[in-house]
Amino acid sequence: MIEFxxxxxxxxxxxxxxxxxxxxxxxTVKRGDIVAIxxxxxxxxxxxxxxxxxxxxxxxxxxxxxxxGTPIALLRAxxxxxxxxxxxxxxxxxxxxxxxARKRAGELGVDLVSLSxxxxxGAITLQDVEAKAAATTAPAxxxxxxxxxxxAAAMSRSKREIPHYYLADTIPLRAALAWxxxxxxxxxxxxxxxxxxxLLKAVALATRRYPEINGHWLDGTFRAAPAxxxxxxxxxxxxxxxxxxxxxxxxxxxxxxxxxxxxxxxxARAGSLRSSEMADPTLTVTNLxxxxxxxxxxxxxxxxxxxxxxxxxxxxxxxEQGQCVAMPSVTTSLSGDHRASxxxxxxxxxxEIRQLLQQPDxx
Amino acid sequence: MSxxxxxxxxxxxxxxxxxxxxxxxxxxxxxxxxxxxxxVSKGLQAEFGPERIRDTPxxxxxxxxxxxxxALGGLRxxxxxxxxxxxxxxxxxxxxxxxxxxxxxxxxxxxxxxIRMTTGAGRQLAxxxxxxxxxWYAHIPGIRVLAPATLEDARGMLWxxxxxxxxVILFEHGQLYNVEGELAEDVAVDIHSARVRRSGNDVTLIAxxxxxxxxLDAAEQLAKEGIDAEVIDLxxxxxxxxxxxxxxxxxxxxxxxxxxxxxxGSLAAEVxxxxxxxxxYEFDAPPVRVCSAEVxxxxxxxxxxxxxxxxxxxxAAVRTVCGT
Numbered sequence: 001m002i003e004f005x006x007x008x009x010x011x012x013x014x015x016x017x018x019x020x021x022x023x024x025x026x027x028t029v030k031r032g033d034i035v036a037i038x039x040x041x042x043x044x045x046x047x048x049x050x051x052x053x054x055x056x057x058x059x060x061x062x063x064x065x066x067x068x069g070t071p072i073a074l075l076r077a078x079x080x081x082x083x084x085x086x087x088x089x090x091x092x093x094x095x096x097x098x099x100x101a102r103k104r105a106g107e108l109g110v111d112l113v114s115l116s117x118x119x120x121x122g123a124i125t126l127q128d129v130e131a132k133a134a135a136t137t138a139p140a141x142x143x144x145x146x147x148x149x150x151x152a153a154a155m156s157r158s159k160r161e162i163p164h165y166y167l168a169d170t171i172p173l174r175a176a177l178a179w180x181x182x183x184x185x186x187x188x189x190x191x192x193x194x195x196x197x198x199l200l201k202a203v204a205l206a207t208r209r210y211p212e213i214n215g216h217w218l219d220g221t222f223r224a225a226p227a228x229x230x231x232x233x234x235x236x237x238x239x240x241x242x243x244x245x246x247x248x249x250x251x252x253x254x255x256x257x258x259x260x261x262x263x264x265x266x267x268a269r270a271g272s273l274r275s276s277e278m279a280d281p282t283l284t285v286t287n288l289x290x291x292x293x294x295x296x297x298x299x300x301x302x303x304x305x306x307x308x309x310x311x312x313x314x315x316x317x318x319x320e321q322g323q324c325v326a327m328p329s330v331t332t333s334l335s336g337d338h339r340a341s342x343x344x345x346x347x348x349x350x351x352e353i354r355q356l357l358q359q360p361d362x363x
Numbered sequence: 364m365s366x367x368x369x370x371x372x373x374x375x376x377x378x379x380x381x382x383x384x385x386x387x388x389x390x391x392x393x394x395x396x397x398x399x400x401x402x403v404s405k406g407l408q409a410e411f412g413p414e415r416i417r418d419t420p421x422x423x424x425x426x427x428x429x430x431x432x433x434a435l436g437g438l439r440x441x442x443x444x445x446x447x448x449x450x451x452x453x454x455x456x457x458x459x460x461x462x463x464x465x466x467x468x469x470x471x472x473x474x475x476x477x478i479r480m481t482t483g484a485g486r487q488l489a490x491x492x493x494x495x496x497x498x499w500y501a502h503i504p505g506i507r508v509l510a511p512a513t514l515e516d517a518r519g520m521l522w523x524x525x526x527x528x529x530x531v532i533l534f535e536h537g538q539l540y541n542v543e544g545e546l547a548e549d550v551a552v553d554i555h556s557a558r559v560r561r562s563g564n565d566v567t568l569i570a571x572x573x574x575x576x577x578x579l580d581a582a583e584q585l586a587k588e589g590i591d592a593e594v595i596d597l598x599x600x601x602x603x604x605x606x607x608x609x610x611x612x613x614x615x616x617x618x619x620x621x622x623x624x625x626x627x628g629s630l631a632a633e634v635x636x637x638x639x640x641x642x643x644y645e646f647d648a649p650p651v652r653v654c655s656a657e658v659x660x661x662x663x664x665x666x667x668x669x670x671x672x673x674x675x676x677x678x679a680a681v682r683t684v685c686g687t
Binding site: 098099100101102103118119120123125126127 | 616643644645646647648649683684686
């Protein structure tokens with residue numbers, strides 16, 4: 001029997017609240033299938049299974065708030081026989097639900113399947129429905145405050161624990177933007193690339209030579225990550241931000257990255273991220289875009305060890321071969337964890353990004 | 364306010380009616396010289412004379428029939444039947460005649476008759492004198508059925524009953540006659556509505572007549588356990604005041620109906636069926652009925668007590684519907 005535990009979906013997550021089950025006893029589950037939707041302080045996240053199996057039993061009810069690591073379901077491994085001693089599925093007999101409770105549940109949109117009853121012979125009563133509705137809706141009203149608390153906790157921890165150092169370099173983008181313009185001219189609008197994709201790809205490729213920038217500081221040591229899963233900082237319309245992972249950025253062509261980035265932003269804003277995207281980032285990239293400032297020095301998202309910041313792409317006076325020219329450029333910063341890397345290596349990492357961006361067709 | 368008893372309140376109601384309307388008279392077995400089997404009419408013959416307080420032969424069929432004739436002839440008779448058990452001898456007069464004349468005469472004749480009778484158990488009078496057949500009469504269209512459970516209703520219901528142009532049956536529970544309390548001088552009550560006797564939020568306890576007191580006692584006991592029961596006195600058993608019952612159900616979402624009649628085909632069955640038909644989606648627990656055991660009411664004290672709804676059994680039923 002496999003105990004499916006509530007995964008950590010980020011350093012700022014201590015507990016999660018079950019919003020919806022996507023599986024039922026008897027269902028076959030494959031690795032990567034969505035098992036449940038869990039509300040963290042930041043977002044409603046689709047939790048994926050990391051194993052194959054058959055659902056034996058669901059251990060928590062919708063609306064329950066449990067700490068990270070709590071078993072939430074039991075799965076039978078492939079080939080494992082059904083445990084005859086296990087309690088029968090709830091659907092075996094008709095649930096007792098009072099007519100008033102059923103009516104009110106309809107009005108409030110409360111899912112009765114997951115409720116346990118407190119009435120005569122375990123019947124679900126009006127009070128059970130209203131209590132569940134209150135538990136489900138109350139935090140939503142305070143969503144903004146919870147988001148702020150989560151950000152506050154993670155950022156305070158970062159500044160308390162991580163000795164940050166900061167570097168910045170202004171990188172010329174004439175070659176990159178010209179290349180982008182040529183390429184986009186041949187493509188339909190929906191497939192055009194944004195400069196952000198070039199920047200992300202360059203960061204990911206740069207980590208190959210400077211692995212100490214890409215990974216996690218855990219239990220007093222640095223652990224390099226096997227691949228660059230870039231956390232993309234996305235500001236949310238209702239306030240706050242979230243930085244889900246774009247997976248394996250170094251290995252993917254630009255067109256694929258563009259598609260995945262657009263999808264990620266859209267889903268982050270719709271509140272339907274997957275658990276692997278929340279848990280996996282190895283290095284966060286924040287890109288202020290056209291509305292932003294010239295440069296940004298970010299706070300590292302623990303337990304990551306660095307954050308790369310891009311200011312807005314703009315033309316700057318630039319001295320080239322003894323002449324002053326207008327040069328499109330971007331100020332690129334590195335916030336580094338001094339426990340994991342030193343400024344010298346950090347500077348080389350930024351130089352690598354600069355170098356990569358001068359040869360866009362190699363990206 | 365004056366201190367009085369249920370019996371005295373009934374007597375005062377009759378004395379008042381006899382004074383106010385010369386058409387009113389009382390007849391029945393032993394109501395005159397003896398003063399009534401339950402002493403309700405004691406002293407009235409001395410005050411109003413044998414013409415208006417009339418002793419009758421021991422024939423319920425005959426004297427109820429005579430009452431119907433007097434009513435048709437323009438008088439306002441009050442007929443006392445000793446107990447509801449004995450009234451079965453007059454069922455033909457009540458059901459086939461009194462209740463039907465308005466309809467069968469196309470509205471030409473009405474029967475403004477009031478029949479008073481004792482009902483209920485609890486006094487070791489055995490099966491011939493102890494049954495609760497109010498529900499049978501409440502089944503019959505054409506008559507109004509009242510169950511005064513308080514001093515106020517004992518004093519106040521008779522006069523409006525006499526004003527009703529159709530037959531009215533007034534049930535006096537035998538265990539209420541000695542109940543004493545304070546009563547206001549001017550009593551005016553209606554004979555069409557149910558009353559909330561105790562307001563509460565958790566469960567609706569519906570009772571009438573002799574069991575209202577037990578329902579209120581059960582509610583007080585439950586209050587100490589944190590269950591806030593609303594107690595409704597039906598008062599009028601026909602026609603039923605659905606609106607008051609529904610309003611309470613919509614507030615509490617739980618119903619316990621207390622009825623001294625037997626459960627099968629009972630007034631309790633009718634009340635629960637009406638609520639279920641009209642407000643099914645308001646129920647938060649199955650409705651429960653607390654009724655008498657389905658046996659002829661026993662003579663032996665302990666068996667009689669066991670056969671009747673008691674404070675403890677009412678409270679237990681309430682706990683069940685409240686899930687505690």
